[in-house]
Amino acid sequence: MSESSGDWSRHLAALAIADSHDDGAHDLNHLHRVWQTAQTLLQDHAEADALVVMAACYLHDLVNLPKNHPDRSRASTLAAELAVAKLREAGFPSEKLAAVAHAIEAHSFSAGIAPTTIEAKIVQDADRLDALGAVGLVRLFYTAGRLGSALAHAGDPLGTVRELDDKAYALDHIEVKLATLPATMQTAAGRRLGEERLQWLRQFQADFVAEWGTGSGS
Secondary structure: OOHHHHHHHHHHHHHHHHOOOOOHHHOHHHHHHHHHHHHHHHOOOOOOOHHHHHHHHHHOOOOOOOOOOOOHHHHHHHHHHHHHHHHHHHOOOHHHHHHHHHHHHHHOOOOOOOOOOHHHHHHHHHHHHOOOHHHHHHHHHHHHHHHOOEOOOOOOOOOOOOOOOOOOEOOHHHHHOHHHHHHHOOOHHHHHHHHHHHHHHHHHHHHHHHHHOHHHHO
8 A cells, every 4th residue: 555545544434424324334443444445445456446445445434325215226426525525625636536536426226327347346345345254234123123124034034935134134135136146246356255255154154044933944
């Protein structure tokens, strides 16, 4: 990581905190984790601009709309616009602003914007990796609780004979979305880490069903 990136780290975190919101799944700790994971991915991509990646990691959730909000798919574009305005005011290198904006826009699953730069690919992978594994599982149930979802279907928690519905049942979200994430990773390290974390979730599913109750086998 370059000296200039190090100089910006605390300032970027401060910018993120200034627009903080009441969402424990997208708090400052989430931003720290995304940047930490991005640094691991950067090790395989010396050509990537670490400062661009850092800025996008810390500012990608400046506009964070609930999953059931009608404008959810536009949140990353709105976040990119706000990030550029804040970075420009803070004296961030102007020649890097477009790259930061694209990385923020493309990070979102719901936006469906394909990343075209290595920086955007790293940020997208790092953010999606935070949805997998132990921390990702806690974030899943936290968000489901805020939306009023049930933990799981009473008689068929894995959806073997019914249609999956992750709006109604939190556990369904593993198959509906999380299990699809490793295949969408843009970097080799991202795919490897994604598969490792998905395997942990698979074991959790098995343990959950074993404890869920007699109705799970009917």
